[in-house]
Amino acid sequence: MALRFEVLGRFNHARAAQLTLPHFVCQTPLFMPVGTQGTIKGLTTNQLEEIGCQIILGNTYHLALRPTSELIDELGGLHKFMNWPRALLTDSGGFQMVSLLHLADITEKGVTFQSPVDGKQMLLTPEESIQIQNRIGADIIMALDDVVKTTITGPRIEEAMYRTLRWMDRCIAAHKRPHEQNLFGIVQGGLDPVLRDICVRGLVDRNLPGYAIGGLAGGEDKDSFWRVVAQCTAALPEDKPRYVMGVGYPLDVVVCSALGADMYDCVYPTRTARFGTALVPEGVLKLKQRAMAEDTRPIDPTCACMVCKNYTRAYIHSLVAKDAMGSQLLSYHNLYYMMQLSRNLHSSMVQGRFPEFVCSFLQKMFPKGDVPEWVCNAMEVAGIDISLCCAPFPSTQD
Amino acid sequence: MSSSNSIHSSAMKFAVKAWSNGRARAGVLHLDCCPTPIDTPSLLLSTRKGLPLFISPDLLPSLPSPDSHLLHVSPLHFLEGLSMTTISKIGGLHQMLGLHEYGFAAVPRDSIQCLPEANSTNKVGASFETPCGRLLIKPAEYMEMISSLRPELWATLADEVPAWVSDKRNKTSVDRTIKWLDECIALSPTGGAVFGAIVGGSSLEERQRCAQEVARRNVSGHCSFVDMR
Numbered sequence: 001m002a003l004r005f006e007v008l009g010r011f012n013h014a015r016a017a018q019l020t021l022p023h024f025v026c027q028t029p030l031f032m033p034v035g036t037q038g039t040i041k042g043l044t045t046n047q048l049e050e051i052g053c054q055i056i057l058g059n060t061y062h063l064a065l066r067p068t069s070e071l072i073d074e075l076g077g078l079h080k081f082m083n084w085p086r087a088l089l090t091d092s093g094g095f096q097m098v099s100l101l102h103l104a105d106i107t108e109k110g111v112t113f114q115s116p117v118d119g120k121q122m123l124l125t126p127e128e129s130i131q132i133q134n135r136i137g138a139d140i141i142m143a144l145d146d147v148v149k150t151t152i153t154g155p156r157i158e159e160a161m162y163r164t165l166r167w168m169d170r171c172i173a174a175h176k177r178p179h180e181q182n183l184f185g186i187v188q189g190g191l192d193p194v195l196r197d198i199c200v201r202g203l204v205d206r207n208l209p210g211y212a213i214g215g216l217a218g219g220e221d222k223d224s225f226w227r228v229v230a231q232c233t234a235a236l237p238e239d240k241p242r243y244v245m246g247v248g249y250p251l252d253v254v255v256c257s258a259l260g261a262d263m264y265d266c267v268y269p270t271r272t273a274r275f276g277t278a279l280v281p282e283g284v285l286k287l288k289q290r291a292m293a294e295d296t297r298p299i300d301p302t303c304a305c306m307v308c309k310n311y312t313r314a315y316i317h318s319l320v321a322k323d324a325m326g327s328q329l330l331s332y333h334n335l336y337y338m339m340q341l342s343r344n345l346h347s348s349m350v351q352g353r354f355p356e357f358v359c360s361f362l363q364k365m366f367p368k369g370d371v372p373e374w375v376c377n378a379m380e381v382a383g384i385d386i387s388l389c390c391a392p393f394p395s396t397q398d
Numbered sequence: 399m400s401s402s403n404s405i406h407s408s409a410m411k412f413a414v415k416a417w418s419n420g421r422a423r424a425g426v427l428h429l430d431c432c433p434t435p436i437d438t439p440s441l442l443l444s445t446r447k448g449l450p451l452f453i454s455p456d457l458l459p460s461l462p463s464p465d466s467h468l469l470h471v472s473p474l475h476f477l478e479g480l481s482m483t484t485i486s487k488i489g490g491l492h493q494m495l496g497l498h499e500y501g502f503a504a505v506p507r508d509s510i511q512c513l514p515e516a517n518s519t520n521k522v523g524a525s526f527e528t529p530c531g532r533l534l535i536k537p538a539e540y541m542e543m544i545s546s547l548r549p550e551l552w553a554t555l556a557d558e559v560p561a562w563v564s565d566k567r568n569k570t571s572v573d574r575t576i577k578w579l580d581e582c583i584a585l586s587p588t589g590g591a592v593f594g595a596i597v598g599g600s601s602l603e604e605r606q607r608c609a610q611e612v613a614r615r616n617v618s619g620h621c622s623f624v625d626m627r
Contacts, residue, residue, distance in 0.1 A: 044457065294484050306456045310496025312488055318447060318479035322529075325449050332454070 001209045002139070003182050005241050009350035012383040013233060013260035016349035019241055021139040022180055023079060024086040026054040028241065028262040029345040031253060031338040032089060033270065037062050038082045041270055042324075042331035045084045051305070051332070052339040055087040055139070057265045060132055061096035065117060069135035077137030088138035089265070091245075092129045095147055106146060108163065126170040130183070134176050142212065143171040145186040150220035157190035164188045165202040172206065182209035184243060187232050190215060191224045200235045210241040213261070217246030222374040226255055230381050233260035250279060250341055254361055255375055257345050258354075258382035269338050273330035276320035279337040281364040285313070287330065292317035305336035355384045362389040409550045410591040410618060412438075429501040429550050431492065432467050442470035442503055444510075447480075448495045455497060468501050472508040473543035478530040482546040490548035502549035503593075505621060506535065507558070514558040516567075521574065524555055537578045541585035549590055553621035554582040556595035568599045576611045583615060591618035 004020040019026040032055045033040050033048070040048060040056065048056065058078055063069060075081050078088055094111060098104050104113040110125035126144040133141040144167050146160035168185050175183050185203040189195030203211055213232045216225055229244060236242050241262045247253060248266020256264065269279060276288040280300045286292075287299075295313040307316075307329045319326030348357035358379070362371050371390045379386045411428040425438040443450050448471055450458065458466070476485060488494045491502050507514055511529055518525035523536035540555045557574040559567060575597045586592055594612035598604035612620055 047454070047456065050456075293479060293481070296484065296488055310455065312494070314480060314484050314488065315447075315494055318476070322478065323446050325446065325451070325454065328454050 001182065002178070002180055003209050003241075005210075005239060007238070009352070009354075011258075011349055011352075011354040013230075014258050014349055014354055014382065014384075015260060015262070016346045017241070017262060019262070021055070021087045021182070023088070023139050024054055026087060027343075027346045029253070029257045030054050030263055030342045031248070032057045032263065032265040033335055033338070034059070034265055034267045035082070036267075037066070038078060040331070040335070041274070042328040043335065045082065047332060048084070048335075049086070051336045052343065053086070053335065054342075055089055055263075056084060058088055058090045058136065058138060059096060060090045060093035060129065060136065063090075063136060064093060064132050069132040073135035073137070077135075079137060087140070088136075089140040090133045090136050090138040090142065092142045092144040093124055093132065094129070094144045098147055106163075108166075110144070126167040127174040130171050130174040131176075134181065137177075138181060140182045140184055140210065141175075143168050143183060143185050145188055145214055147188065147215055148190060149218045150191050150215055150224065151218065152190070157188075157192060158195055161189045161195045161199050164199065168203065168206060184208060184210040184212050186212040186214040186245070187236075188215045191220060191228060193227075193231055196228060196231055197235065200232055204235075204237060208240075210243065211236050212243040212245050214245045216244065217248075217266070222372065223377065225252075226259065226374055226378040226381075229256050229261060230259045230378065248338070250338070250361075251365065251375065253338075253341060254345070254358060255378045255382075258358060258379060258384055260382075269334040270331045273334045274327045276326070276330065278316075278330055279334045281361075282367075283365055287313060287317050287320045287326075289317075299333055300337070303333065303337065303340070305333050307333040307336075355386075358384050359386055359389050362386055409589050412619070427468075427501075429467075431499060431550060432501050433499055434463065434467075436467055436501070437465065440465060440468055442468045444508060445469050445471055445475075447475045448491055448497075448502075455495065458497070458500075467499065468503060469497070470508070471502045471504045471547065471549060472506060472512050473504055473540065473547055474506060474512040474526055474528055474533065474535070475508070476543070476547070477528070477533065482542055485546045490546065492548070501551070502547070504544060504547060504549040504552040506540065506553070506555060514556075516557070516559040516563065516571075519557050519574075524557055524578075537581035538585065541582055541587075544582075544590065545585075545587040548587065551591045551593055551619065553593045554579045554595045554617075556597050556621075556623055558597060558623045559599060561600050563599065565601070568601055568604055571597050571599070572604050572608045572611075575608060579612060579615060583617075593617060593619040593621040596620050596622045 002022050005017055007015045007017045009016040017028045019028050035056045036059045072078050072081050104111055110123050112123050115122045129144040146163040148157050148160040185208045187199045189199045233242055243263035244256050244261045246266055247264045248268035253264050278285040278299045292313045297313055298308040300308050348354045369391045376390055409430050414423045414425045416424045427436040427438055492498050513527050515525040515527045523534045525534050537555050544552050555578045557571040559571045575595055579594055594617040596608045596612055598608045
């Protein structure tokens with residue numbers, strides 16, 4: 001175990017904590033930008049520090065292909081390679097393998113696939129994944145799990161869940177740096193509460209430094225999504241971090257935080273920026289729209305980022321989809337937005353005003369009071385009263 | 399060539415500090431907007447729609463200062479997606495780009511995407527090949543852009559031709575450039591330093607003729623266009 005997790009504030013299931021990792025002391029809830037190839041597209045590590053980024057996610061699959069984990073190790077690890085002084089998390093490589101490679105095949109041994117480099121048959125085993133991650137050197141590493149899309153039904157889900165537990169033991173055995181790197185287990189089981197429960201208990205038995213809730217954020221309906229998160233957070237240990245993988249819509253982050261999750265990752269903020277979409281309190285702002293060409297307001301008047309302080313929607317509109325600087329500036333704003341959201345979640349819980357923050361967040365996003373039913377249901381389970389923002393004709397209040 | 403050693407305008411002051419044995423000279427450029435003076439010879443950073451291509455604006459200060467405080471702007475870039483009315487409403491280049499301590503030098507063409515199209519230029523305006531198609535820019539239109547953008551320095555509109563044109567075409571380019579020089583000066587906004595454009599291809603005579611005509615007008619500097627192809 002190479003981390004400390006200390007809860008600083010609570011509201012029912014929700015908690016704000018201090019997560020001490022080898023490279024950085026973090027505050028949760030937190031969002032982790034995805035730096036696929038050892039870089040966040042469009043931002044330097046200086047800028048990431050400036051906007052308050054605490055942990056960055058690196059993709060084992062991409063890094064193992066280029067420039068290889070051996071080279072990264074030789075050069076002193078990923079922190080040094082990408083000049084990032086704070087914390088890093090690497091995933092196992094399994095998800096990319098399954099989602100990117102059409103000819104991937106999962107057996108008890110591991111994931112067999114065709115190398116995109118030379119077409120050779122390759123095998124990613126739990127042992128190999130951990131070895132690669134040991135070389136890369138991130139503060140948190142992920143076990144190789146048998147990931148199944150939640151839209152799939154049938155015995156495959158049960159098979160994947162039990163295999164995930166068996167592979168967990170192989171990952172633990174293969175892990176050579178438990179005092180420098182934290183190996184998180186991943187809860188699988190599809191949308192089946194019985195399977196999820198078995199998996200949670202199995203992972204908790206192994207006494208891991210932290211736990212991730214996997215297999216979500218893949219097209220399942222929102223109602224199923226929050227119920228799985230709620231079930232897992234209720235069953236996972238209080239004193240260890242909980243990471244919901246692949247979650248990045250601001251609304252989803254707020255709901256999962258209300259249910260007791262601590263960490264999130266997603267490509268959404270940066271990817272949507274490259275398509276000209278900005279994250280704002282009201283939802284999204286599509287800068288490509290013609291109306292933006294004459295709009296001299298900032299993207300978000302309440303945002304303190306470099307982009308909103310200096311640029312108008314009109315100027316950004318002239319850049320998006322045509323000039324790289326447009327993507328860069330929007331990526332900067334969107335990540336700043338997610339960092340600010342993380343800070344707001346943490347501080348509102350520490351200061352004892354989390355329900356007020358949630359209400360204010362929902363009111364801005366749903367000014368007509370049309371909060372989606374799944375959110376209302378989730379907040380009820382979370383014990384947060386959002387009746388004021390769910391009213392069909394809300395009275396004007398802050 | 400100008401024989402004075404210093405030049406003043408409301409936004410710009412230039413003085414020669416030292417001469418070499420030949421024609422080379424070291425100078426210093428003071429711009430009201432820049433906190434420190436700029437040594438010359440100086441390189442202009444190329445931009446796309448006003449921002450450097452290779453570095454985001456918040457990271458610009460990490461470049462050596464003050465030499466990287468002069469940015470080249472092509473007004474033609476803004477024709478794609480931003481009206482001059484909107485730019486004026488925002489307040490010009492400094493306000494629009496959030497770069498208050500940088501000096502902008504506006505020259506119609508850039509070195510990559512907005513290139514003069516000599517075959518299409520006529521007596522009415524200069525033609526450019528741009529990402530939004532071929533554009534014919536008249537002096538009045540050009541000056542409207544300059545008035546909205548409000549750069550510290552700007553070059554007058556020129557009829558740039560490649561080195562292989564006929565003598566007749568070359569001479570015409572000088573005649574037009576001088577005519578447009580006067581039209582631009584007549585429409586010049588207050589506050590910017592005018593740089594007279596000098597063309598003439600590889601004909602020493604034409605270059606001299608053009609330079610002499612420019613020197614006769616009250617300009618702050620000269621902008622020589624050289625065909626590098």
